[in-house]
Amino acid sequence: MITSVLVANRGEIACRIARTCRDLGIATVAVHSDADAGALHARVADTAVRLPGSAPADTYLRGDLIVKAALAAGADAVHPGYGFLSENADFARAVRDAGLVWIGPPPEAIEAMASKTRAKQLMGVAPLTDVTEADLPVLVKAAAGGGGRGMRVVRALADLDAEIAAARAEAASAFGDGEVFVEPYLENGRHVEVQVLADTHGTVWALGTRDCSLQRRHQKVIEEAPAPGLTDALTGELHTLAVRAARAVGYVGAGTVEFLVAGERAHFLEMNTRLQVEHPVTEEVFGVDLVAEQIRVAEGHALDPEPPAPRGHAVEARLYAEDPAHDWAPQTGRLHRLAVPGAVRLDTGYTDGDDIGVHYDPMLAKVVAHAPTRAEAVRKLAAALERAVIHGPVTNRDLLVRSLRHEEFTRARMDTGFYDRHLPALTAPAADPYAALAAALSDAHGRSRFGGWRNVPSQPQVKRYAVNGEEHKVRYRHTRTGLAADGVTVVHADAALVILEADGVHRRYEVARYGDRVHVGSTALTALPRFPAPEADHAPGSLLAPMPGTVVRIAEGVTEGAAVEAGRPLLWLEAMKMQHKITAPTAGTLTTLHAREGQQVELGTLLAVVEETP
The missing domain is CATH 3.30.1490.20 (ATP-grasp fold, A domain)
Known part of the structure; x- marks a missing residue:
């Protein structure tokens, strides 16, 4: 019997594995980089071991250090989670060679x-x-x-x-x-996959299908089970192919076989020899804990001859700290508050007050809804996300809500080109028209005592806020009876809650402040100074870093004085495990190149200047 598991991962999946281990009475060991010293996964584990450094190559990808940590902490098994070393056969062998139980498939199956x-x-x-x-x-x-x-x-x-x-x-x-x-590359195919689970006694389960067609940069955004609209014949064919793939390599444990589906044709893509990010939707539909089953299989237990029967429908949305309206740029900073209401499942690696750094994937959480029908599950998930309290960096929350309510998705007619077609409409600004006023009234609460109200009427108070990159100016007055604004009735206003009446409808706004950042309901605003300070002046054609990160590569031939074409790649920034291409904004001459390979840059750092050709 396994008594202690080292989780060779971080973030949400490490927390999720620790939760199951705790339920099973199994102790957990976390590993963490220096950047993750205070991370949630290191806090919830029974024991934590430091991996010196912050870059993945120096920490979570160092199998030798992780095996050493498992032995030092007294673990008797290792669970790799997903990503990092989860599909590394040499790491699996090293774990076994050290006398530890590997909670995953045989190294030979991983290699295959x-x-x-x-x-x-x-x-x-x-x-x-x-x-x-x-x-x-x-x-x-x-x-x-x-x-x-x-x-x-x-x-x-x-x-x-x-x-x-x-x-x-x-x-x-x-x-x-x-x-x-x-x-x-099939432009309009659907990404459909089959969850498999196999034991050491010859039993292989095919646990239904999942649709993962809504993707950005080939990373899944919304997943669901079962995949809607498949015929029984096609579903049967997918199950048969998935089981065949597992048996062909002597597979053991949880894995996923992925396909691109076009019409009634299924094209094999790959087999992921690990747990998938989207495994919760399968768990919800089949009523199983896949991590618990992985552990049971690793202990030698046999699966039942047939998997449990599916029930209902489940949908999962990945909540990212990123800005979909600006090329999906990852976001960093303090996550002040994260709360998702409703009867939904929340898998996360963050709690209130945690910092989102530049070194790892920007996924904050997975939100999962299960219901008897697809329509009910989609409705439940969209409502939970809409009501979620997320105070901190920009996220893709609004995009998720709009995606779930888009006609193509509600009618199950989506494919992998969904965001290519609809991103501009899905990211169009739609701030609440009263959010800025609510922020101003909340800030003004109690000021009349110190001179806000005058016996003789004077000019209204004015405050300025930035919302979605646009400036909003609001006016209000202090009166004998309290705060007032044109066009609405101020029913209530204090530092945390503003209630306005407009056209006979009461609107409640919960308000929270963090420095100059103000969150009013689901709208995030930045309070602007009354007298704006002069901003740094950049020459036309300046390329500024769109995010914090590391300059990992300068394109060949890119030197000061070189002629460049519009759209030509000049350099690449790496942030949150992804590389982001920085291109020339116009045709002209590269007059200045500030960036250097290996350089750490902050948001807004001047990288280069391209002088436009007349």
């Missing part, structure tokens, strides 16, 4: 499937070698790992070499393996 090129060969699918115009568009894909890292869609043959180089660099940084391959 972890390389997507070998997996495709095993399933009779060959990647592209000599790409021609007729093959476009194509997808460049990392052979190891997942999560959208090391993936690039190429629509022009002239871009292929550069995108392959970029994908190799990103894959090497994220997974320690720069191998990539090229495959056809």
Whole structure:
């Protein structure tokens, strides 16, 4: 029997594994980088071991240090979670060689499937070698790992070499393996997958299907189970192929077989030899704890001959600290408050007051709703997200709510091109028209005692706020009976709550302040100074860092004085395990290059200046 598990991961999945271990009476050991010294996963574990450094390559990707930590802490098993070393066969062997139980598939199965090129060969699918115009568009894909890292869609043959180089660099940084391959890219396919679970006694379960078609940068955003709209015949074929893949490599434990579905055709993509981020939707539908089952299988227990019967529908949304309206730029800073109401499941690696840094994936939480029907589950999830209290950096919450309520999604007609078609509409600003007024009235609460009200009427008070990049100016007055504003009745106003009546409707606004940042309901505002300070002046054509990160590469031939074309890649920033391409804003001459490879930059740092050609 396993008595103590080291979780070789961080964040949400480490917390989720620790929760199941606690339920089973199993002690947990966390590992943490210096950047994660105060992280939730390190706090909830029974024991924590430091991995010196902050970069993944120095910490969570160091299998030797993790095995050493497990032995030092007295663990007798290792669970890899997802990402990092979860699909590293050498790490699995090192765990076993140290006398520890590996809660995962055999190293040989990982080797057979972890390389997507070998997996495709095993399933009779060959990647592209000599790409021609007729093959476009194509997808460049990392052979190891997942999560959208090391993936690039190429629509022009002239871009292929550069995108392959970029994908190799990103894959090497994220997974320690720069191998990539090229495959056809189907523009309007659906991403459908099958959860498998296998024991050491020959039983393999196919636990339904999941649809993961809503993706950004090849990372899943919304997932659901079962995949809607599939015929019984196609579902049966997917189950058969998934079980065949598992049996072909002697698979043990939890894994996922992924397909691209177009019409009634299923195209094998890959097998992920680990737990998936979206596993909760399968758990909710089948009433199983997949982590508990992984542990039971690792202990040698047999699965029942048949899996439990499915019930209802589940939908999961990934809540990210990112700005979808600005190229999905990851966000950093203090998460002051995170609370999701309603009867939904919340899997997170953060609590109130935690900091979101630049080193790791920006996913804050997974919010999961389960109901008897798909429509009910979607409605429940959208409502819970809409009412969620999220105080801190910009998130994709509004995008998630709008996506769940979009006609294509509610009618189950979505595909992997959903955000390519609808992103501008889904990210259009739609701030509450009374949010800025509520912020101003809340701030003004109690000021009349110190001279806000005058016996002789005077000019109204004016406050300025920035909302979604636009300035909003509001006016209000102190009167004998309290605060007042044109067009509305101020029913109540204090520092935390404002109630306004407009057109006979009462609107309640809960208000919270953190410095100059004000959260009014689901709207985030920035209080602007009464007399704006002069801003730093940047020359036209200046390229500013869109996020904090590290300059990992300067494009070949990019030097001061070089002529550049509009849109030409100049350099790459790495932030939160992803590489972000910085391109020339216009055709002209690169007059100044401030960026240097390896340089750490803050948001707004001047990277380069391109002087436009007249």
